[in-house]
Amino acid sequence: MPTLFKYEKGIKFLKKPENLTLIADPTTVKAAENCDVTLITHAHTDHSLAFPNEGIRVYSTKIASQLFESLTARKTRNTKFIELNKKININDVEVKFIPAGHLLGAAQIVFYFDDLTICYTGDISTDKMLTVPKAAVPEDEVDILITEATYGKGDLFFDSREIIKTSILKWVAENLQKNKVPVINMGHLGPAQEIIAYLNEMLSVDIYCDNRTSEINKIYQNEGHNLQWNRFDLLNDSELKAERSVVLLPRAAKEIPEFLKSHKISRGIVTGQASRFAYSSFEQAFPFSMHANCNELLEHVKAVNPKKVYTLYGFDSDFAAIVRQKLKLFARPIKMPKNRLTLEEFL
Ligand SMILES: [Zn+2]
Ligand SMILES: [Zn+2]
Structure with missing residues (x-):
């Protein structure tokens, strides 16, 4: 049988x-x-x-x-x-x-x-x-x-992951130079940790994410991935150094958190679906996928x-x-x- x-x-x-x-x-x-x-x-x-x-x-x-x-x-x-x-x-x-x-x-x-x-x-x-x-x-x-x-x-067109990561880096650096806080939507689990690891390696910036992403990051850290990040829900507004901060939001988040409202921001999204859809409400969409x-x-x-x-x-x-x-x-x-x-x- x-x-x-x-x-x-x-x-x-x-x-x-x-x-x-x-x-x-x-x-x-x-x-x-x-x-x-x-x-x-x-x-x-x-x-x-x-x-x-x-x-x-x-x-x-x-x-x-x-x-x-x-x-x-x-x-x-x-x-x-x-x-x-x-x-x-x-x-x-x-x-x-x-x-x-x-x-x-x-x-x-x-x-x-x-x-x-x-x-x-x-x-x-x-x-x-x-x-x-x-x-x-x-x-x-x-x-x-x-x-x-x-x-x-x-x-479906995907550049190599190295090229897409470099374009994320460039976009982040350009916005920081213009005194705009880069705010990037992406999946909590998988893309967020990969992009945090990459930004940690390439730039000296403070990365802020929500509590749930932070809990996931801790598991990656326990497994030997030396991620560096902060939680934005623990942040007092005066602490944010806008010239050197990057904020990550969950992929579906539409609203921006309160602490960003007094700052100039620029919004991006990281998702493989950007190879199919325009994501016109974001200034930049990066077709990066796990x-x-x-x-x-x-x-x-x-x-x-x-x-x-x-x-x-x-x-x-x-x-x-x-x-x-x-x-x-x-x-x-x-x-x-x-x-x-x-x-x-x-x-
Ligand atoms: Zn999966
Ligand atoms: Zn799946």
């Missing part, structure tokens, strides 16, 4: 003949409750919602669990910590978490079923950055690769060299087509339109 897999509010595996069910990155509590084993690749909330439930035994890295707690201010409950690069046995299935890049503690998961070796990437980045290693390529032969495709579309871009995804697929590829998230159809065309591999989105195939028909 072959191992079956499909997307059903998470990536679901059915091991035969035991009828053991595993789910990776479930998007509802119910989906996880209905399975024997739940695994989480990383702390971003579109992957990690199963953490705070006593009834769900979750397997994840320790850092993913800690970052989830800082990001959401909720406790994880029933988590078994998995070390990276170490094969372990969960209910008679061998599993290995390997580095994914993307953010601290993020993993790809390799499942060694009797008949199939399957690698699910979670979210990945393949560039070595200041705060994350590059995504690892599994050492073992992989039959099925289930890859993210967040930016898996050929015509996700692999289309070329990087393709290189990763090539390096893993699987027999079949299934795509997930973002541009799943576009990326499957690119894999078919460029690598001549079987590739298709793992999410099929409703009522198309039953689980048994799926393979």
